[in-house]
Amino acid sequence: MGAGKTTVGRALAQRVGLRFLDSDHEIERREGCTIATLFAREGEQGFREIEARVIEDLTERDGIVLATGGGAVLRESNRKALHGRGVVVYLRASPDELAHRTRNDRSRPLLQTADPRTRLRELFRQRDPLYRETAHFTIDTGRPSAAMLTHLVLTQLELAGVVDPSRAPVQPGSRERPGRD
Numbered sequence: 001m002g003a004g005k006t007t008v009g010r011a012l013a014q015r016v017g018l019r020f021l022d023s024d025h026e027i028e029r030r031e032g033c034t035i036a037t038l039f040a041r042e043g044e045q046g047f048r049e050i051e052a053r054v055i056e057d058l059t060e061r062d063g064i065v066l067a068t069g070g071g072a073v074l075r076e077s078n079r080k081a082l083h084g085r086g087v088v089v090y091l092r093a094s095p096d097e098l099a100h101r102t103r104n105d106r107s108r109p110l111l112q113t114a115d116p117r118t119r120l121r122e123l124f125r126q127r128d129p130l131y132r133e134t135a136h137f138t139i140d141t142g143r144p145s146a147a148m149l150t151h152l153v154l155t156q157l158e159l160a161g162v163v164d165p166s167r168a169p170v171q172p173g174s175r176e177r178p179g180r181d
């Protein structure tokens with residue numbers, strides 16, 4: 001949560017000329033309300049059901065850059081759909097860094113506690129192995145700016161033959177997917 005998936009994903013899509021989609025935005029569009037309202041109305045489990053349907057739908061599409069919500073890796077079906085249908089980049093950040101980036105933002109219900117830093121530490125412990133299992137690449141987001149991270153992700157994808165260095169996206173399925181990191 002707050003690692004930069006939306007920020008970097010959108011910039012990456014622009015750089016490679018692909019459509020950008022974000023599962024949180026798609027959930028808000030389909031449900032006609034904010035994530036915070038949805039959590040209040042349906043609880044986290046209700047939100048996860050909707051999220052799983054959206055991930056299933058969006059990972060069926062070709063030619064997109066998809067940013068997920070931070071908890072999408074919690075479900076095995078989501079992890080399988082993401083890893084099997086796409087090239088997954090884990091933007092890894094420390095709980096302290098995430099706490100700093102999200103400190104003024106009230107839109108993430110799971111961080112509306114007296115001690116968001118401790119919550120982020122718990123989430124990191126639970127989720128880091130799941131992100132690693134799901135990702136083809138891991139990029140540490142500690143110091144670099146979002147613009148630098150976009151460049152780093154792009155370079156990784158070029159080296160793996162996922163996008164052409166001339167910025168033309170490789171056709172889905174035309175080259176072997178990269179292995180796990």
Ligand SMILES: Nc1ncnc2c1ncn2[C@@H]1O[C@H](COP(=O)(O)OP(=O)(O)OP(=O)(O)O)[C@@H](O)[C@H]1O
Pocket residue numbers: 001002003004005006007008024067068069070071101102108141143144145146147149
């Ligand atoms: N590399 C970075 N360095 C510093 N700040 C960053 C960086 N990447 C993103 N940010 C900032 O951190 C905040 C969270 O970023 P963003 O919304 O892209 O995270 P996210 O991973 O999509 O979060 P969520 O899981 O909640 O969807 C934003 O204010 C963004 O500007």
Ligand SMILES: O=C(O)C1=C[C@@H](O)[C@@H](O)[C@H](O)C1
Pocket residue numbers: 001024035068069070071072107108109110
């Ligand atoms: O990390 C999480 O569990 C979440 C992250 C956000 O992207 C939203 O999907 C929601 O706030 C839950």
Ligand SMILES: [Mg+2]
Pocket residue numbers: 005006007022024067068069
């Ligand atoms: Mg996001």
